[in-house]
Amino acid sequence: MERTVDRRAEQGLVVGNGVTGNAVTGNAVAGAQGDQPATRAAADPGRRPLVVARDGRVLDEIRRHAAAVDCDLVLVPDLDEAEPYWRDAPLVLVDEEVAPSAQVRPRRSDVVLVCGGKPPQSMWRRAFLLGAREVVTLPDTDGVLLTSLADVVEEPSADRGRVVAVLGGRGGAGASVLAAAVSVCAARSGGRSVLIDCDPLGGGIDLVLGAELQDGARWPDVRVQGGRVAMSALDDALPVTGPSDGPVSLLSCDRDGPGPAPDTIEAVLRAGVRAGRTVVCDLPREPGPCGQSVLTIADLVVIVVPAELRACAAASRVLERIGDAHSRTRVLVRGPSPDGLSARDVAGGVGVPLLGWLPADRRVAKTVERGSFNPRRRGPLDTAARAVLRQVVAT
Structure with missing residues (x-):
């Protein structure tokens, strides 16, 4: 069977859900202004953050950060108009310009006061009267704002990912073959898995799964700003590729273009962990800064x-490069041994x-070459993959 590795993906900009065509942006704030509003009133206001703010810089920044994580907002200009939504909103963001000078009743958790610069000393008293759990100063601590909005949109899974x-x-x-098998095995076990290629010189792990012509983002298409991306x-x-009984979300390097940057791959891994996914990373033997982030x-x-x-002897050298992950x-151990070495040896x-x-298992190499990767249940590769999954649960 003849296979080709040439793939051309069309690109197009979609602002608000963090996806740019085949490109994923974790803080896609550009363009969410004026005639392209980043937010809209929710059909169910109780499920959306409440923003108490007047037109100005703070409201613009809140809108832009909300656009990055596809978060709808309920907008009101002052605390009086906030009353119908105050109790039930999952998060309340209050502009410093409308912060109260007297204590707000009723008190509630998850109130954030947003300031358009370094707050004056009097602002801390207003934060106390408001019952704010945090004061965000723009742009110094805007990461707190982004994280707070993202947690509303994408509530962390009750089960922590691995x-x-x-x-x-x-x-x-x-x-690479083992990493692909672990991802498929995790999906077959009823979970959701993500296979991440961390080796830009490896030719693309999408070739292992026969997905080189499949549309979707590769690492050159992924950009994260602000350290956060939603799963x-x-x-x-x-x-999404792999056998029908073990579909895998795949983030592969491409045949050209850059591989992942350390901050980008960290954001992707943390998104998978928050969502309760099993995230499997195929690392090069020389991990480099990106691999160290994974480790x-x-x-x-x-x-x-x-x-x-x-x-x-080679593996001992590799282990010298993985630092604190050694424990x-x-x-x-992959057989056969040409001279009778055992696994314990x-x-x-x-x-x-x-x-x-x-x-x-010679059949595995053939399926990879033919683009039909599908580890046999209870076969050697599937058994090894299940051993990996049992070990990660035990850690």
């Missing part, structure tokens, strides 16, 4: 090592605990 980092002990060890925006933009967050690091003496690292030589043994 991050698994996979890398090879030597070149060609099979780390819902990623869901809208990323291709800092990862719950489990799996190093795939062929049962060969030279591979053990969260396990070795998966390899783990002892590398110097990290053993996760399991992955026998050779």
